Amino acid sequence: MFKQLLLSNFRLSRLADALYYGIASRRSDVSPAMAVRYTQLMLYEDADSAMLRMMECFMEAAPQLLLQLYIIFTQEKHKQTFQIVAQAVSCFTSWLSLAWCLTHYQSALRSSRVEKANLRWSGSVFYIGWKAGMLASRLLSLALFSAVVHPLWFGLALGTHWFISVLWLIAGGTTFCSQDPHTWNEFFFDAVLGAVYCFDVVNVREGHSRLGYLIWYSLIGFENGCMTWVWSSLSSSGAAATTSADTKSVTIVPQWLLRHTKLSPWIRTLPPWVLQFSVVASFVTGISLMVLYYLCAHPSGSIRVWVPFSELVSRKYARRLSTELTTRTTTESGTLPKTDTGLSVVDGEPRSRDM
Secondary structure, rough: OHHHHHHHHHHHHHHHHHHHHHHHOOOOOOOOHHHHHHHHHHHHHHHHHHHHHHHHHHHHHHHHHHHHHHHHHOOOOOOOOOHHHHHHHHHHHHHHHHHHHHHHHHHHHHHHOOOOOOOOOOHHHHHHHHHHHHHHHHHHHHHHHHHHHHHHHHHHHHHHHHHHHHHHHHHHHHOOOOOOOHHHHHHHHHHHHHHHOOOOOOOOOOOOHHHHHHHHHHHHHHHHHHHHHHHHHHHHOHHOOOOOOOOEEEEEEHHHHHHOOOOOOHHOOEEEEHHHHHHHHHHHHHHHHHHHHHHHHOOOOOOOOOOHHHHHHHHHHHHHHHHHHHHHHHHHHOOOOEOOOOOOOEEEEEOOOOO
16 A cells, blocks of 8 residues: 555656646747757656556556456356456456556657657557567466465565566666666666566667567566466366365375465366467467567667677667767757766756656
8 A cells, every 4th residue: 555655646746747847848938948848857757657657557457467367267156247247347457557558658758768759659559469468478377377386386486587587677777766777776676677577578778679578578488388387287187176175186296386276167167278379379469569560660660670699788889879869869859968878968967767
């Protein structure tokens, strides 16, 4: 509850600042230069608010959606049609809200960056489809895995993924809260962003993102496959119900690995390949839409298919690319410059994004 109030207050503060700067930019007594400055500050505040909204969504809506799916997979009694429809609608809207939060953040971030082209409507369609597919595969595999294994092992698996995510973010050097990536504020930001990485990937580094996506989506795809295989193996052998009162079957699966619940009747009667196919199909759909987004609907309009590996891993290239784009864009448009970390420059000083 405290977390929700805290994030909501931060978002309201950012939105209030954005509203103030937006109104100030429209005042008749403001010079054109100041109007541009206020407009850019408004876009920065909107991007910060979108980031906070994304974090709130993945720390609130994503766990609740996972819980809803677990309940659907493990509830033993048949419920009324209204309750089933209500559960399905709740899961569907939560799933779409997660995909939309990621899309809105991408759009707001690009709008706040003068060297970045804005996300067009066609790009938004491909982007939200990409994220929706990846989230569907991830959440479905996590829910299936949680339905058959002990909570301790489910938490250990998800916690290990979170820990790896935080290490990756720290090594990459985020600069959302300050220019120095090695501060406690940035470490805390990386820890919170790691919760988002438990469900999907958010690119927070300058330069080419394909190497990061290749690594993370390979890991997520492998994890999804393993979790689905564990569910299929345990549920098909009846292992998930071995400790129930009405089941006396013997299984070679250790009892400390299992969750002491029975699967839902419709899950037990459903062919196992249906849910397995759903996990794989959602993942493949997400990857396909990601490729189409970069080839057909990316805002820059020109994405190289093949990039040298040395260029992919070079941070120096990323900083040089960002500086060149910023310099060229500010020269042509006369808008506010930014530092190579993506922070705005106001009155000659970098504007940090302290939460």
